[in-house]
Amino acid sequence: GESVGLHLPTLSVQEGDNSIINCAYSNSASDYFIWYKQESGKGPQFIIDIRSNMDKRQGQRVTVLLNKTVKHLSLQIAATQPGDSAVYFCAENRLRSGGSYIPTFGRGTSLIVHP
């Protein structure tokens, strides 16, 4: 079936480095993607989103890149800080019965930032 998945389960970086978290998707009709951050003991938190008519979107210290040719998206975090340590999920909004768009989450990547 269709899936949204991640390449690496764990990513360790030094404080100040840039981090790149990758995600592959299989549904070529996917139109909207979201990155969530989940810190320990908390629910997922929206970070940034991107529509399929875009290749790149930037936020504060974060950039999402979308490559529709290879069905791949990535989250780049600049100058990674200890507070960025969390599990990051990519999610794909899919149209469900009743006309609602519901995110389907990928496996998640654990980002560990070493001071």
Next chain:
Amino acid sequence: DTEVTQTPKHLVMGMTNKKSLKCEQHMGHRAMYWYKQKAKKPPELMFVYSYEKLSINESVPSRFSPECPNSSLLNLHLHALQPEDSALYLCASSHSGSFRNEQFFGPGTRLTVL
């Protein structure tokens, strides 16, 4: 107020118990969700309420019973659970189920079934 609250934070129950999880938001959101999350796994959708009506049930066993008393509240009633139901139960809300559907998640209830 941009917060989704959930109570209790932790719950331990036996397989014969009946308990309820509660979720509340005051952002005027008309869509509310229950997710189940096992350790080191992504959240899995259980139920969706849209305008206080159940719109999606992801084939969840009947021992889980959702309820939406009003647009701000969402409950999950638990009865005769199994140990494998132990997980983090997340509530979320969104303005609607439209295309750009940013969900706001609560901190979750950590459930342990003995």
